[in-house]
Amino acid sequence: MIDLNALRAKPTLSGDRVRLVPLSEEHTDAFYASTLDEEVRRLTGTHRTLSYHQVQQWCATRAESRDRVDLAITERPGGxxxxxxxxxxxxxxxxxxxxxxxxxxxxxxxxxxxxxxxRLVLDYAFGQLGLHRVWLHVYAFNMRAIAVYRACGFSVEGRMRESLLWDGRRHDSLLMGVLEHDFAKLSD
Known part of the structure; x- marks a missing residue:
């Protein structure tokens, strides 16, 4: 069984091109701008518009969260x-x-x-947190994301038909999951 107390310490994870750092108030401006990007909203199925204050409050409280890990993805070098x-x-x-x-x-x-x-976050999830399975939902039209998830060991486990209504069209979402031993095979 995983120890949820481990979620108190938010990690910093570094790769060749990205660094994952605890999401904080310093990320508010960039995070808020991303919530206004129409293509990002479509790919994530985000209908609701958040105010700047809501995003600021969200970012400011992530370090205190004891039931989840929220990380900012920053580019290396430059941040x-x-x-x-x-x-x-x-x-x-x-x-x-x-x-x-x-x-x-x-x-x-x-x-x-x-x-x-x-890959960095899966290595952390399996290696540090002791998870056995990580799962996600992705919209079936997001072929680029599906290809990335497959390359990281995820497999399609199910389909939620017509779960998103966007601009008058309905879209399916896929349930994908990766098991610890499947991810470990990719690292060998």
Whole structure:
């Protein structure tokens, strides 16, 4: 069984091109700008618009959260904010958690930043937190994200038909998951 007390210490994880740091109030401006990007909103299925104050409060309280891990994705070198990710909805008894990631603008896609961030957080989830399974939802039209998740060991486990209504069209979402031993095979 995983120790949820481990979630109190928010990690800093470094790769070749990205550094994952605890999401904090210093990320408010860039995070808020990403919530206004129409393509980011479509890819994440985000209908609700948040105020600057709501985003500021969210960022400012992430370090205090005891039931999830929220990290800013920053570019190396330079430290520019390129997105954010979370491990959330921990199921302690079954050693699993949900993963979500959003790059802050389309300009950051196709560069391997999301793939590196995902691999870093999975290594942390399995190696440090002791998880057995990490799962996520992704919209079926987001082929680039699906390819990244597959490259990180995720497999499609199910489909939620017509779960998103966007601009008058309905879209399916896929449930994908990766098990600790499947991810470990990628690292060998």
């Amino acid at each position: 520019r904010f390129v997105g954010e990710l979370s491990l959330q909805d921990f199921d302690q008894e079954n050693e699993s958690a949900e993963y979500r990631i959003a790059l802050s603008a389309i300009e950051f896609t196709g560069q391997g930043l999301g793939r590196e961030a995902t």
